[in-house]
Amino acid sequence: MNSDLIIVGGGLNGPALALATAQAGFSVTIIDSLPLDTRKRPGFDGRSYAMAHASMRLLRSIGVWSDIHDKAQPMLEIKVTDGRAGEGPSPWMMHFDHAEIEEGPMGYMVEDRHLRRAFLDAMATQKNITHLSGETVVDQDISAGAATVTLTSGQTVVGKMIIGSDGRKSGTAERAGIKRTGWGYGQTAVVCAVAHEKPHGGIAHQFFMPAGPLAILPLTENRSSIVWSETDARAAELMALKDDAFLDALRPAFGSFLGQLSLTGARFSYPLGLTLANSFVADRIALIGDAAHGVHPIAGQGLNAGLRDVAALAEVLEQARARGEDIGGAQTLERYQQWRRFDTATLALATDTFNKLFSNDNPLLRAARDMGMGMVNAAPGLRRSFIRRAAGLSGELPRLMRG
Numbered sequence: 169m170n171s172d173l174i175i176v177g178g179g180l181n182g183p184a185l186a187l188a189t190a191q192a193g194f195s196v197t198i199i200d201s202l203p204l205d206t207r208k209r210p211g212f213d214g215r216s217y218a219m220a221h222a223s224m225r226l227l228r229s230i231g232v233w234s235d236i237h238d239k240a241q242p243m244l245e246i247k248v249t250d251g252r253a254g255e256g257p258s259p260w261m262m263h264f265d266h267a268e269i270e271e272g273p274m275g276y277m278v279e280d281r282h283l284r285r286a287f288l289d290a291m292a293t294q295k296n297i298t299h300l301s302g303e304t305v306v307d308q309d310i311s312a313g314a315a316t317v318t319l320t321s322g323q324t325v326v327g328k329m330i331i332g333s334d335g336r337k338s339g340t341a342e343r344a345g346i347k348r349t350g351w352g353y354g355q356t357a358v359v360c361a362v363a364h365e366k367p368h369g370g371i372a373h374q375f376f377m378p379a380g381p382l383a384i385l386p387l388t389e390n391r392s393s394i395v396w397s398e399t400d401a402r403a404a405e406l407m408a409l410k411d412d413a414f415l416d417a418l419r420p421a422f423g424s425f426l427g428q429l430s431l432t433g434a435r436f437s438y439p440l441g442l443t444l445a446n447s448f449v450a451d452r453i454a455l456i457g458d459a460a461h462g463v464h465p466i467a468g469q470g471l472n473a474g475l476r477d478v479a480a481l482a483e484v485l486e487q488a489r490a491r492g493e494d495i496g497g498a499q500t501l502e503r504y505q506q507w508r509r510f511d512t513a514t515l516a517l518a519t520d521t522f523n524k525l526f527s528n529d530n531p532l533l534r535a536a537r538d539m540g541m542g543m544v545n546a547a548p549g550l551r552r553s554f555i556r557r558a559a560g561l562s563g564e565l566p567r568l569m570r571g
Contacts, residue, residue, distance in 0.1 A: 169325045171197040171298065172495065173485075174317055176305050176340050177333030178202060180217075181457035181474040183287035185331060187230040188482040188568060190296035194495075197325050198291070199317070203302040214361040214433030215280035216393040218243070218372070218385055218468035221271055222560030222569040223475045227286075229568040235286040241388045242266075242273035244370035246558060262545045264555045271571075273370075274559040277385050277393060300325075305334075308343050308453075315452040315496065329452045329496030331481070333474075336443050338459035344450040350443030350462070353523060355380045356403035357465055358396040360435040361387060362418075365427025368392055374466075375421065380440075380527045381466055382421050391432060395465055396421070397440060397527070407437050440464055442520055448509055449501040454481060461512040464519040472560050473515055479566035480507045511563060 173189055175182045178200025186198045219227070219240070227233040248262040266274050291297045300319070307318040308330060315330045332340025341348070373384040380397025387393055396418070398406065406417060411431050422429065443462040448455050457474030481504050488500040544550050556562050560569070 169197060171195045171325065171327045173329060173331060174315060174325050174327040175331045175333055177335065179333065180283065180471060181478055182333035183291055184230065184475060185456060185478045185482060186297050187290055187294065188478055189485060190294045191230060192482065192486050195296050197298045197300065197327065199303050199305055200299065200301045201304045212279060212281060212433050214359065215436065216387060217278050217283065217471050218275055219278050220275045220472040220560030221273060222565060223472045224276055225571045226475050226479050226568045232286045232290050235289065236278055236282045239282045239388065240276040240278045241386050242370050243275045243277060243372050243386060244273055246274065246372045248374045250376045264551065264558060268552050269555055269559065271559065271561060274555060277387050305339060310451045329454065332453065332455045332459040333457050334459055336458045336462040338455065340453060341445055341455055341459055344453045346450055347446045348443050349446060350441055352439065352441040353464065354400055355397045355440040356400050357438045357440055358398060358403050358406050358435060360394050360431060361391055361433045362394060362429045363391050363432045364429050368426060377421060384422065403437055407435060442516055444516055448505045452496040454501055454504055456481060461516060463516050464523045466519050466522050469515055473512055477508055479568040480504060482568060483566045
């Protein structure tokens with residue numbers, strides 16, 4: 169089987185890139201380790217994503233947004249506070265309102281089940297996309313003008329390049345000899361969703377506590393997504409609790425501002441750490457998403473950074489083809505790396521610094537960060553800059569994210 173592009177990984181970034189490049193005229197084979205019926209499971213399981221405004225533009229550009237926009241919850245405000253569970257938030261805070269920018273909501277909360285289904289349905293309509301589900305790459309080989317992968321079934325796929333979209337433990341990167349730099353935080357994110365008595369008003373909350381941040385992110389129908397970062401030991405205890413006991417543990421941190429709470433969907437846990445590929449490219453190979461960079465969810469930018477990779481790589485490949493260049497050649501791939509590496513390194517540094525600054529109970533640091541939040545909140549120009557960054561509208565935007 170031959171394709172221009174071989175994409176390894178069928179999560180979210182891989183299908184987004186498959187659609188962006190197939191619609192530009194490239195032939196694409198996407199290799200997904202999960203069976204198709206597993207990907208299509210329709211039930212709500214609690215997993216959701218914060219999609220920045222620029223990411224929404226990408227989904228609109230590749231024809232996916234129309235299938236999910238009526239199921240997405242706009243994020244109209246973000247409130248960032250500091251404090252301890254049970255004591256309420258500090259009076260110092262940052263408050264970001266979408267009314268301060270012209271583009272609209274800063275972002276949208278989208279449930280995993282809706283987003284994955286929209287990607288699958290859109291890929292099924294593209295004759296340029298071959299979707300191999302339930303298959304895993306066991307070997308890859310690079311020759312002078314081609315890249316070949318071998319699958320568990322024994323089938324081989326030949327293309328002009330391989331794109332690794334296969335997560336933080338990327339087999340694509342490992343087989344290419346790309347090393348990683350990173351460390352763990354001793355924290356685990358407990359992820360779930362709750363239904364609540366009162367409406368959230370489209371407001372996202374980030375509450376910094378000594379052990380780690382608690383994000384309360386608005387979903388449709390008086391529900392919110394919870395991302396609760398705790399120490400590894402405490403997170404293991406929380407995951408072992410029955411639902412009622414878990415809610416009893418959550419309430420002091422969550423507060424009572426949304427009324428009575430009840431769990432909806434399942435609970436998940438993810439160890440938190442920083443991991444950066446030492447190179448985003450190798451001979452006829454490019455990495456996107458978590459395969460290239462995995463950051464702390466403190467700012468909800470993980471998927472958004474991956475989608476920026478998608479938009480940037482799609483644009484670089486189109487430009488290379490228009491110039492008559494080898495799309496898998498070293499010059500083409502280096503342009504992609506130069507575009508994305510500084511941005512992702514900056515994001516990694518920012519999330520790492522924020523986590524270390526806020527995930528402690530040092531009184532001097534606490535006073536400094538509270539004053540800092542107060543100063544940002546009191547400066548309209550600085551506040552607007554933060555809002556545009558949260559919306560993904562700062563920096564050099566790829567064409568697919570410009571609207």
